Every structure is written in C-alpha cells, then in structure tokens.
Amino acid sequence: MLNFNYSIPTKIFFGKGQIEVLGKQIKEYSSKVLLTYGGGSIKRNGVYDDVVRVLKSEGIEFYELGGIDPNPRIDSVREGIKICREEGIDFILAVGGGSTIDCSKVIAAGYYYDGDPWDLVIDKAKIEKSLPIGAVLTLAATGSEMDSGAVIxxxxTKQKLGVGHPSMAPKFSILxxxxTFTVPKSQTAAGVADIMSHTFENYFTLNDGAYLQNRLAEAVLKTCINYGKLAIDKPENYEARxxxxxxxxxAIxxxxxxxxxxxxxxxxxEHELSAHYDITHGVGLAILTPHWMEYVLDDERVDKFVEYGVNVWEIDKDKGKYAIxxxxxxxxxxxFISLGIPMSxxxxxIGEENLEKMARAAIYHKGGTVGNFKPLIYEDVLEIYKAAL
Amino acid sequence: MLNFNYSIPTKIFFGKGQIEVLGKQIKEYSSKVLLTYGGGSIKRNGVYDDVVRVLKSEGIEFYELGGIDPNPRIDSVREGIKICREEGIDFILAVGGGSTIDCSKVIAAGYYYDGDPWDLVIDKAKIEKSLPIGAVLTLAATGSEMDSGAVIxxxxTKQKLGVGHPSMAPKFSILxxxxTFTVPKSQTAAGVADIMSHTFENYFTLNDGAYLQNRLAEAVLKTCINYGKLAIDKPENYEARxxxxxxxxxAIxxxxxxxxxxxxxxxxxEHELSAHYDITHGVGLAILTPHWMEYVLDDERVDKFVEYGVNVWEIDKDKGKYAIxxxxxxxxxxxFISLGIPMSxxxxxIGEENLEKMARAAIYHKGGTVGNFKPLIYEDVLEIYKAAL
Structure with a gap:
C-alpha cells in the first residue's frame, strides 16, 4: 500500500427530504448565490421548485445560469464567471448531475483568475482558490458531488480535459x-456504467498491496450489478436508487x-470520443471497457482479472485463469447490454473517419502513454478503438 | 437505506515516514501541547523519540501525561485537564492506541467543562466544545483515530461507558x-478482534436496504481475515500491518x-467484563462474539448469517441456511483461536461470581435492552455470559 493523505471534507446530506437543510448550509457561506443547472429537467420534475422554495424561505438571493450542456462547455464557465463578478455573487449552487457540478467548479475557480478560464483547464497549477460551492445531485454517475475534479x-479546439483542485470540492452535497426517480432509462444506464468505470480505473492496478481498497472497489461494483437493471426497470425503487x-x-x-x-x-x-462526437460519456465508457479489458489481458495481468471474475462475478475459481x-x-x-446500452x-x-486523430489526441493529452495498468501507446489505443467499432 | 448526514473531517496521513508532517499540522492550531501516552512502549520502540524530535525542530512546547492505562480511567482525564489548565495548553497530541486517544478526547472536552469530567461521560449533552486534538497511532484496533467517540x-463505580461529540474527532491522525511492528502478538490479535467486532456491530442489522454498506463491511472483515494471522506471524510485514x-x-x-x-x-x-475484570477489550469481544451469534441465530436472522457465511467465508451457498x-x-x-486468543x-x-451483576449492569447502561439486531434482555445477556464461561 502506498502512502496517502486522506481528506474528504465534503459533507453529505443523504436521503429523502434532505433538501430542507439547503438554506442553513448555504448561509454558512453566503446569502447571494448563482444557481446553475442543465437542460431544464429540474423544472419538469419539481427539484427546481424545491430549491427555489427553500432559497426564498431563507431569504437567499439567487441568480441563474441554466442550459449547461452534458459534456459541459468552457463557454458556460465563462458566462458563469461573468454573472458572479457582475452581481457580487460568492457562492455557487449546482443543481444537477456531473456536468452542472463540473461546470460550477470551474466557474468557482475561474472567478479568482484574471485570464480566460480555459487556461486553468490546461494548467491546474494556475488555480489558487475557488468560491465555495454546494450541490443538489439529480443524477448518479460522475461522483463530482464529492470530489475536487471537473471535466470541461x-x-x-475539440478538447475534453480534466482539471482538479482541493478548493473545488463542494462544501456540501445533498443526495x-x-x-433520480425521473432520470430516463438511458441516462440511468450510462450513469451506472460511469460509476463502474471509475471503479475499474481504480481497481485495475498491479500488485499494489492495497487489499482493502480492492475489496471496497468490489463492493461498489457488486452494488452497481445488483441494482443497475432494477433502477432501469423500476425507476422509483428507492433502495436501488x-x-x-x-x-x-x-467510487471516486x-x-x-x-x-x-x-x-x-x-x-x-473515451474523452476523445465525446470531445469529437458529443456522445454520452457513460455510453462511450461502456463500449470501450470490454475491448480495453480484452486488449490488456496477458500473463502479467491475468491474475487481476481472475480476482475480478471470482470476487465480483462469482465465477468458479477452479476454472483456468484465462477462462475466468x-x-x-x-x-x-x-x-452493459442488459442495461440497454449500445455496445459499438x-x-x-462513430465510424472510422477520426479514429487515428482521436488516438493521437488521447496520447497527446496524456503525455505519451495512456494508463498504467498496461501503458498504452498510439497503436494500442487505435486497436482498441477499431475493436470497438 | 436510512437517511444520514456524512461528515468525516479528520485528515489522515497514512504511511511510512508520515511523522514528518506532525509539526506543520499541529501548528495550524497551537504551539503548546499536551503529549499523552500509555505505559511507555513508545519510549522503547522509538516513536516517542520521533515525536519529540519533530516537536522540538518545530519549536513546539510540550508537557507530558504518560501512564494512561488500557481501559483508560477517569483519573487520567482529570489529571490531563489539570495540566492543560495550569500550563495554558490548547492542543492535545495523543501518541498511542485507542486508550490514549480516548482519554485525550475526554480531556479535550473536559477542559471546557466546569464540573467533574465524569459528568460528561454520564451525559454527553453537557459537552459543548473540545480542545483540538491530533493522534499518532501505534495500535490498530479501536478506530478512535478517525471517529468522535471515547470509552472511559x-x-x-465499576463503570465503563462510551461518550462522543463531533468536536472530539481528531483534526488529524498519523497512521x-x-x-505497529513492535505490537506484541496478543495485542495484535486483540486489535484484529476489535476491528472485526466493530464491523459485526455495524453489519448485523435486519433488512436495512443498505446493500453497499454491507458489502463494504465484508471488505473490512475479509481484510482482517486475510492479514490477521500474517501480522502475528510476521510482525514486520508492512502490507499486513x-x-x-x-x-x-x-470499521468505525x-x-x-x-x-x-x-x-x-x-x-x-463486553464493557461490563472489562469494567469488572480489566481484561483486554478485544479479547472479551472475541470470547463473546461466537456465543452471541449462536444465541441470536433464529428464523428471522438466519438470512443475515447466510449472507455473512457466503460472502465473507466463501461457504457454498447451496448448503442449507442453518448449516451455512x-x-x-x-x-x-x-x-480467533488461530490468532491465539483465549476463547473462554x-x-x-472470569468465573460465575459476577455474571448476574454484569448482566444487570449491561441492561441498565443500555436503558433496558442490549442491541437491536435481536434486542437482548437480562436473561439473554446472562445466558450468553454463561455460554462463554
């Protein structure tokens, strides 16, 4: 097990009716907020009304930035910063999924940066501090509600890049x-795939001696497997959601x-796929994952797949390693197919037209190789894209 | 899954050599500390020297309270409060295991309380705030390094009681x-039993819909089972420790x-056993646990034991429920026997002499019944004690 410094300062208010704590939590920081959200589903499902009711009852003044896209754009970040500066806003309340929260995090950091906020995405070392933010989560997927990262x-430039800073972690999130009862089946499925992919990314490492962490990862994977289909078939099943x-x-x-x-x-x-084609992130992850797994499977890595197969999928451990x-x-x-996710x-x-360009971009954005479970070079990434066509 | 408010503010610095952050972490709060420790093992194994070196190099003034007992006494709490008040100390650094940390937590709370600190143990509602504390952990067992509880x-009065307050959580702990390489075999074993018991206490509940939490608990149990014997046989195995x-x-x-x-x-x-006989807490837990399990096993609870047997012990799930x-x-x-723990x-x-008295005390201290997986009355507790003789 490697050394680590643990700090997860975000407070979580989990469960039905927790929206009632919103006013008190915000007031620890501010009484003038930017309310950010996406395409408007929160106006159809009543979440917006809940939030506004609480804000008003607590006398919290708010401005709005709606229309934040999936795969949130730097344009929205720029707009948010402008509103905050013009109106003297000092708290951001993100109501939505990962896209809205991610966008809000970079607004929060960009508020204190004089140049264009895309600079911060390119070079996170330029981030010094951020406005405090809070989140009301409406989609289980990215984990942005409890971490300090964002993807913009x-x-x-056709770039989709990650950025992170400790100051960007939400002060609190309401879960x-x-x-999430009204999240469409396809988005529920993509969310589950995203959670599993985060877990895979953390789980598939070599000989790390982090036994406990690996068992915790399996707990998260089993949870997704146990409830994924149920949440799609019975969207109002509270236990599943x-x-x-x-x-x-x-997971993250x-x-x-x-x-x-x-x-x-x-x-x-995947980031190259959704940067170039604006597809749903979780769908791109689900498509690529099995092909990545097959591609990296070899004698050095097979034991990790055995661990995965036996512990998560309860495959008979007496079968041969490669069979498992x-x-x-x-x-x-x-x-993933059972969740209704398209798997090519x-x-x-996405056709063959941009595979080489995307593979080059993936390598470029990661400084030469992708991943470290088995470091991938350009040809590897291209092969995986082709296999996934 | 029930509603919950998640807040784990303690920072953890985990791994070899992390003692070097100690000075900087303390200085965020104070430059005059009370250094608390137990029977002196930290002077034999070099931890005391490490701590003192860092404190001196950072110019942090310190006073000492050593000799804190296992099952820490309210007397030590009183003494610690007295030193803090006399010397104008405003930070407590606990170097040790759960006993030292627990004692330090109640010193920290008692510092701000005018009456006798035992009042706070009897009635935690009297706690308003606490001095900040930090911990350097030398024994893996109680989890006191990352929670807000203490047992004094x-x-x-022959009482061993738990008390807790959010302000008592350590600001940071160095792990x-x-x-822990020099922890004796018997203490290592008792620590593992304690960790497993905390996990059992959280795990054995009825139909809670907290599937994820139950899988996480199994991850902790598997970790104890995987490494418990190894840590005893090879005390310097870093991965196990x-x-x-x-x-x-x-776990906690x-x-x-x-x-x-x-x-x-x-x-x-168990608290009654160690209150009356001053035995090692983890040993008491290990002795009672199998008898408690057998006693509460019935048609309503058998499925939970099947879950435990199949998921943790990998027992064939096609066997009969009670067989599993x-x-x-x-x-x-x-x-527990493999760890060398005495199992009666x-x-x-401990003989028959105080069983009835202890059973009455257990019931009294818990307000009428013990536990809620299967609530136990006086006769139940007495039966379990007798079975464990």
Whole structure:
C-alpha cells in the first residue's frame, strides 16, 4: 500500500427530504448565490421548485445560469464567471448531475483568475482558490458531488480535459435518491456504467498491496450489478436508487484510490470520443471497457482479472485463469447490454473517419502513454478503438 | 437505506515516514501541547523519540501525561485537564492506541467543562466544545483515530461507558504502519478482534436496504481475515500491518453505519467484563462474539448469517441456511483461536461470581435492552455470559 493523505471534507446530506437543510448550509457561506443547472429537467420534475422554495424561505438571493450542456462547455464557465463578478455573487449552487457540478467548479475557480478560464483547464497549477460551492445531485454517475475534479469541453479546439483542485470540492452535497426517480432509462444506464468505470480505473492496478481498497472497489461494483437493471426497470425503487447514488460518490471520492496509484485508461480514450462526437460519456465508457479489458489481458495481468471474475462475478475459481478472465469480461459486456446500452461505436454514430486523430489526441493529452495498468501507446489505443467499432 | 448526514473531517496521513508532517499540522492550531501516552512502549520502540524530535525542530512546547492505562480511567482525564489548565495548553497530541486517544478526547472536552469530567461521560449533552486534538497511532484496533467517540472507565463505580461529540474527532491522525511492528502478538490479535467486532456491530442489522454498506463491511472483515494471522506471524510485514491499520479506521468512522441504525450488542456486554475484570477489550469481544451469534441465530436472522457465511467465508451457498450459519460461526471462532486468543471467560479469570451483576449492569447502561439486531434482555445477556464461561 502506498502512502496517502486522506481528506474528504465534503459533507453529505443523504436521503429523502434532505433538501430542507439547503438554506442553513448555504448561509454558512453566503446569502447571494448563482444557481446553475442543465437542460431544464429540474423544472419538469419539481427539484427546481424545491430549491427555489427553500432559497426564498431563507431569504437567499439567487441568480441563474441554466442550459449547461452534458459534456459541459468552457463557454458556460465563462458566462458563469461573468454573472458572479457582475452581481457580487460568492457562492455557487449546482443543481444537477456531473456536468452542472463540473461546470460550477470551474466557474468557482475561474472567478479568482484574471485570464480566460480555459487556461486553468490546461494548467491546474494556475488555480489558487475557488468560491465555495454546494450541490443538489439529480443524477448518479460522475461522483463530482464529492470530489475536487471537473471535466470541461472546448468545442473550438475539440478538447475534453480534466482539471482538479482541493478548493473545488463542494462544501456540501445533498443526495436525495428520489430526485433520480425521473432520470430516463438511458441516462440511468450510462450513469451506472460511469460509476463502474471509475471503479475499474481504480481497481485495475498491479500488485499494489492495497487489499482493502480492492475489496471496497468490489463492493461498489457488486452494488452497481445488483441494482443497475432494477433502477432501469423500476425507476422509483428507492433502495436501488439510493445504493447507486451512494456508490457514485464512493467510487471516486478517493476511498478506492488512496494507497494506490491508478492512472486511468478508458476515461482518457473515451474523452476523445465525446470531445469529437458529443456522445454520452457513460455510453462511450461502456463500449470501450470490454475491448480495453480484452486488449490488456496477458500473463502479467491475468491474475487481476481472475480476482475480478471470482470476487465480483462469482465465477468458479477452479476454472483456468484465462477462462475466468474471458468469462468476467463477457459478463461485464453482457451486463452493459442488459442495461440497454449500445455496445459499438457505429451504433452511436462513430465510424472510422477520426479514429487515428482521436488516438493521437488521447496520447497527446496524456503525455505519451495512456494508463498504467498496461501503458498504452498510439497503436494500442487505435486497436482498441477499431475493436470497438 | 436510512437517511444520514456524512461528515468525516479528520485528515489522515497514512504511511511510512508520515511523522514528518506532525509539526506543520499541529501548528495550524497551537504551539503548546499536551503529549499523552500509555505505559511507555513508545519510549522503547522509538516513536516517542520521533515525536519529540519533530516537536522540538518545530519549536513546539510540550508537557507530558504518560501512564494512561488500557481501559483508560477517569483519573487520567482529570489529571490531563489539570495540566492543560495550569500550563495554558490548547492542543492535545495523543501518541498511542485507542486508550490514549480516548482519554485525550475526554480531556479535550473536559477542559471546557466546569464540573467533574465524569459528568460528561454520564451525559454527553453537557459537552459543548473540545480542545483540538491530533493522534499518532501505534495500535490498530479501536478506530478512535478517525471517529468522535471515547470509552472511559471509572474504577470506583465499576463503570465503563462510551461518550462522543463531533468536536472530539481528531483534526488529524498519523497512521504509520511501521509504528505497529513492535505490537506484541496478543495485542495484535486483540486489535484484529476489535476491528472485526466493530464491523459485526455495524453489519448485523435486519433488512436495512443498505446493500453497499454491507458489502463494504465484508471488505473490512475479509481484510482482517486475510492479514490477521500474517501480522502475528510476521510482525514486520508492512502490507499486513497497513491493511489492518486502515481497516481499523474504516470499521468505525461511519462508513459502515451511515444509512443503517445499528445498536451495538457485543460491545455493551463486553464493557461490563472489562469494567469488572480489566481484561483486554478485544479479547472479551472475541470470547463473546461466537456465543452471541449462536444465541441470536433464529428464523428471522438466519438470512443475515447466510449472507455473512457466503460472502465473507466463501461457504457454498447451496448448503442449507442453518448449516451455512453454524459453519460461519464456527469459522469465526476458529479464526480467533488461530490468532491465539483465549476463547473462554474462565481462561481470562472470569468465573460465575459476577455474571448476574454484569448482566444487570449491561441492561441498565443500555436503558433496558442490549442491541437491536435481536434486542437482548437480562436473561439473554446472562445466558450468553454463561455460554462463554
């Protein structure tokens, strides 16, 4: 196990009705906030009304930035910063999923930066501090509600890049599973795939001695497998929504990576897909994952796949190593299919036209190689893209 | 899954050599500290020298309170408060295991209380705030390094009671697994039993819908089982010590209980044993646990034992429910035996003489019944004590 410094300062208010704490929590920081949200689903499902009711009852003044896109754009960040500066706002309340929260985090950091906020995404060392932010989560997927990272897309440069800073972690997040009851089946499925992918990225490392963390990762994976289909079939099943929601936070808040040194693979490859084609992130991850697994499977890594197959998929441990590994990968793919996720790039409108360009970009953005479970070079990434077509 | 408010503010500096952050961390709060420790093992194994070197190099003034007993006494708390008040100390640095940290927590709370600190143990509502504390952990067991609770013994009244307040949580804890290399075999074993017991107390609840938390608990249990014997046989095995150390913190920091409502059983029964006989807490827990399990096993609870047996002990799930349950209990007992723990009350000097008195006290201290997995009344507790003789 490697050395680590653990700090997860975000407070979580989990459960039905927790929106009632919102006013008191905000008031520890501010009484003038920027309310950020996405395409407007929160206005249809009542979450917006809940939030506004609480803000008004507590006398908290608020301005709005709606229309934040999935794969949130640097343009929205610029707009948010402008509003905060013009109106003297000193707290950001993100109501939505990872895109809204990510966008809000970079608004919060960009507020204190004189130049264009895209500079911060390119070079996080330029971030010194951020406005405090809070979140009301409406989609279980990215875990942004409990970590300090964000992913922002620049449509002009076709770049989708991650950025993070301790000051960007939400001060608090409200996780009410009933707020995810109206999430469409396809988004629920993509969210589950995203949670599992975060967990895979942290789990698939070599000989790290972090036994406990690996078992915790398996707990998160089993939770996704146990409840993923149920949440799709019975969207108002509280137990399913609650378990998936909490899994989304724990998958990426550090618990699974402290003491390990995972360098992510599939995310780096997927970011190029959604930067170039604006596809749903979780769908891109689900498509690439089984192909990445098959591609990196070899004698050095097979034991890790055996661990995965036996512990997560309960495959008979007396089968041969490679039989277990292949079966585990097949089961992973079958699970994503059972959630209704399209499982080829062509199905989501991606052909051969940009594969080389995207593979080059993935390598470039990661400084030469992608991942460290098995470091991938350009040809590897291209092969995985082709296999996933 | 029940509603919960998650807040684990303690920072953890985990790994070899992390003592070097000590000065900087303390200086965020103070430059005049009370250094607390136990029977002096830290002077023999070099930890005391490490701490003093860092304190001196940072110019931090310190006073000492050594000799804190296992099952720490209210007398030590009184003494610590007196020193802090006399010397104008405003930070407590606990260097040791759970006893030293627990004692320090109540010194920290008692500093701000005008009356006798035993009042606070009897009625935690009297606690308003506490001095900041930090910990350097030397024994993996109680998890006190990352929670806000403490257990204090009053030898005059033969009471051993728990108390807790958010302000009592350490600001930071340094967890260097090499600091546990010199822990004797018997203490290592008792520590592992304590960690497992905390996990059992959180795990054994009925139909809680907290699937994820239950899988996380199994991860902690598997870690104890995987490394417990190894840490005893090879005390300088870093991987074993590291995994057990981190398990000790996660077992009780809230991660396994958030979203559930466990009311602890075996701890309540054990506290009477160590209050009356001053035995090692973890040993008392290990002795009682299998008997408690057998006693509460019935048609309503057998499924939980099946879950435990199949998921933790990998017992064939096609066996009969009760066969799995009994086998899981047997394996639990065999595991404790493999660690060298005496497994009967008589072996640790407890006879029939006080069983009734202790059973009455357990019931009294818990307000009528013990635990909620299966609430136990006086006759139940007495039966379990007798079975464990």
């Amino acid at each position: 897309t620049n449509m002009e 009410d599973p009933t707020y 609650a378990n998936i929601m909490w899994a989304s936070s724990l 808040n550090g618990l699974l990576s402290y003491g390990k040194k995972p360098v992510w693979s599939v995310h780096a490859m 590994a292949h079966e585990a990968i097949d089961k992973t793919k079958e699970f 790039l062509r199905e989501v409108g | 013994t009053n030898m005059e 260097d697994p090499t600091y 590291a995994n057990i150390m981190w398990a000790s913190s996660l 920091n809230g991660l396994l209980s958030y979203g559930k409502k466990p009311v602890w059983s075996v701890h309540a029964m 349950a009994h086998e899981a209990i047997d394996k639990t007992k065999e595991f 009350l008589r072996e640790v000097g």
